[in-house]
Amino acid sequence: MTAAARTSLDIATESLPGNCGEIWRLTGEWVNASAVAASKRLEELGRGQGGALEIDLSGVAAMDTAGAWLLRRAITERQAGGADVSLTDREGANYADLISALPEKLAEPGDGDGERKTLFERVFEPVGRVMVEVWDDTVAAMFILGSAVRGAQLKLGRQSGLSPAAIVHQIDRMGVRAVPIILLMSFLIGAIIAQQGAFQLRYFGAEVFVVDLVGILQLREIGVLLTAIMIAGRSGSAITAEIGSMKMREEIDALKVMGLSPIGVLVFPRLVALTIALPLLTIIANFAALLGAAFVSWSYSGITFDTFLSRLREAIDLSTIVSGMIKAPFMALIIGIVASVEGLKVGGSAESLGRHVTAAVVKSIFVVILVDGLFAMFYAAIDF
Amino acid sequence: MDQVSAKQDDVVLSVKDLTVGFGSNVVLDELNLDIYRGEILGFVGASGTGKSVLMRTVLRLLPRRSGAIRIFGVDFDKATEEERLRLDMKLGVLFQHGALFSALTVKENIQVPMREYLDLPQAMMDELARLKIELVGLAPEAADKYPSELSGGMIKRAALARALALDPALVFLDEPTSGLDPIGAAEFDELIAKLRDTLGLTVYMVTHDLDSLFSVCDRIAVLGNKKVMVEGTIEDMLAFDDAWVQSYFQGKRARSIVRNA
Numbered sequence: 001m002t003a004a005a006r007t008s009l010d011i012a013t014e015s016l017p018g019n020c021g022e023i024w025r026l027t028g029e030w031v032n033a034s035a036v037a038a039s040k041r042l043e044e045l046g047r048g049q050g051g052a053l054e055i056d057l058s059g060v061a062a063m064d065t066a067g068a069w070l071l072r073r074a075i076t077e078r079q080a081g082g083a084d085v086s087l088t089d090r091e092g093a094n095y096a097d098l099i100s101a102l103p104e105k106l107a108e109p110g111d112g113d114g115e116r117k118t119l120f121e122r123v124f125e126p127v128g129r130v131m132v133e134v135w136d137d138t139v140a141a142m143f144i145l146g147s148a149v150r151g152a153q154l155k156l157g158r159q160s161g162l163s164p165a166a167i168v169h170q171i172d173r174m175g176v177r178a179v180p181i182i183l184l185m186s187f188l189i190g191a192i193i194a195q196q197g198a199f200q201l202r203y204f205g206a207e208v209f210v211v212d213l214v215g216i217l218q219l220r221e222i223g224v225l226l227t228a229i230m231i232a233g234r235s236g237s238a239i240t241a242e243i244g245s246m247k248m249r250e251e252i253d254a255l256k257v258m259g260l261s262p263i264g265v266l267v268f269p270r271l272v273a274l275t276i277a278l279p280l281l282t283i284i285a286n287f288a289a290l291l292g293a294a295f296v297s298w299s300y301s302g303i304t305f306d307t308f309l310s311r312l313r314e315a316i317d318l319s320t321i322v323s324g325m326i327k328a329p330f331m332a333l334i335i336g337i338v339a340s341v342e343g344l345k346v347g348g349s350a351e352s353l354g355r356h357v358t359a360a361v362v363k364s365i366f367v368v369i370l371v372d373g374l375f376a377m378f379y380a381a382i383d384f
Numbered sequence: 385m386d387q388v389s390a391k392q393d394d395v396v397l398s399v400k401d402l403t404v405g406f407g408s409n410v411v412l413d414e415l416n417l418d419i420y421r422g423e424i425l426g427f428v429g430a431s432g433t434g435k436s437v438l439m440r441t442v443l444r445l446l447p448r449r450s451g452a453i454r455i456f457g458v459d460f461d462k463a464t465e466e467e468r469l470r471l472d473m474k475l476g477v478l479f480q481h482g483a484l485f486s487a488l489t490v491k492e493n494i495q496v497p498m499r500e501y502l503d504l505p506q507a508m509m510d511e512l513a514r515l516k517i518e519l520v521g522l523a524p525e526a527a528d529k530y531p532s533e534l535s536g537g538m539i540k541r542a543a544l545a546r547a548l549a550l551d552p553a554l555v556f557l558d559e560p561t562s563g564l565d566p567i568g569a570a571e572f573d574e575l576i577a578k579l580r581d582t583l584g585l586t587v588y589m590v591t592h593d594l595d596s597l598f599s600v601c602d603r604i605a606v607l608g609n610k611k612v613m614v615e616g617t618i619e620d621m622l623a624f625d626d627a628w629v630q631s632y633f634q635g636k637r638a639r640s641i642v643r644n645a
Contacts (some may be wrong), residue, residue: 031551032498032501032502032504032512032550032551033502033503035502035504035508035512036503036504036505036508039508064551064583065512065515065516065519065548065551065583066512066551069511069512069515094581094582094584097581097582098582098583101578101582102515102519103515103518106511106514106515106518106524107518107523107524108524347532348486348530348531348532348533349486349487349530349531349532350486350487351486351487
């Protein structure tokens, strides 16, 4: 079959003797690909003016539901106008059967809410929705925190639901495997801060104070903040994806009907693991950053490692280290809870999984930075 | 047998000496199979014998070691790009779990192949999608629902509607009635038979449902020992001498269907 024959479809019309109706002789292929042409040709023929209509299908090369449906629609229209329609087929073809097997018209779906909203409603409805959502998130976060504290499972006669194996496994995944990237990132951050600090302090002839700058900044703020952001991206997204896909496949429901609390079984070990892993990672990050800073101070400003160390000892005290480290468990809890809340909100579709993973990472990074700011204000207020 | 030889020119899908394996494990060994125009072929076999592997190999989702697969007389390996496209348009597949795109509504799911292959205005696609929805017996309200809002039976019907979107000539159904209640399964069988009669479909159906095998399948093929052990009508199955085939078609469940038929 050539390409030309494929698309050429036509209807030749003839009047019946005595002008009591007409005959349509259909030719060509009445298929999906030619549906536009078919629809146009049928529209040209119009509604007719009653009387008999004979449709001769013997010239049709091929017909599928699209072609048959267009004819069916035209026939229904003619019949509504009082025409008497008959179909004749070629020997061995069943196009007429196909046409008559189709429904006369498509059922209309029930009316949706067609009401137009007022401007006030259209502006404030989304605002209200966001507020309710924030409140729901808060309640869900409190629920998760509470359930996690309450313990893992409801087994009869067993007090503790702590499962060390699960926690150690999670620490390995979220903590140990994050060590290389945290090391590399912090080393570079420390080096960059030291380099920029050294360049600026050089104007004042106070290059050696770059050690104070890097030491205090890294230990109080940057170390825990960047580690938390990295872990939010790395482990927060993993937690949401894991819990979300378990939710999608009814695994969460399976846990519930077994009498296990999904929060206890899934969220609790991850929360505990994060709370242990994040402070440890922060310590590693701090060491790496100071090493990076020492290296850059030596190569750009000629500050030897001995000078660096003695200057560092003078610049920082225990409170500098503690004020940074205190924040780490809070950050870990925030990341874990936000990721779990988003994971449990995943619906049935792959798209919703993606949306909630994104939301988990964005929200946890935002809250981590917000809380870091609150801590800074708090420390300033109590002069810590 | 006469009937079969008369239909010889009308082979829609022919599989010759097909060998498929993974590593050292050969799943299908020199398998031969023909499917004729307008028939419903039921494909059975014990779990793990490679029914799905065969279907996936025919659909080119799995690589094969040797053998030729001809669909509508065209060998895919030697086909040009355009022939392949034309061939793909003639195939429809209903996956076991529906495989509907979860981010799209039922209507949009049906329109995906139309959008990719045909150049139709949106109004026409909407109309055709609604026609398909009606043909598979779904309520018109289902058109704007997402797959996660549908029941198991509705998902199968919606997936069938998508498989039929381009009016394929050959339809692959992977366990179409699994997970449906017996009444829903019987309705689905009837639907497939009706669509075969009106649209002139050829149907390749992997199934474990004895009711489907007895009621709608024209021919049955049994997969075993890495080959098609036997193919033919239900009578051929009942007469065939093999322990698995015997217990499958003459077991307690099968006998009650035969008795009632």
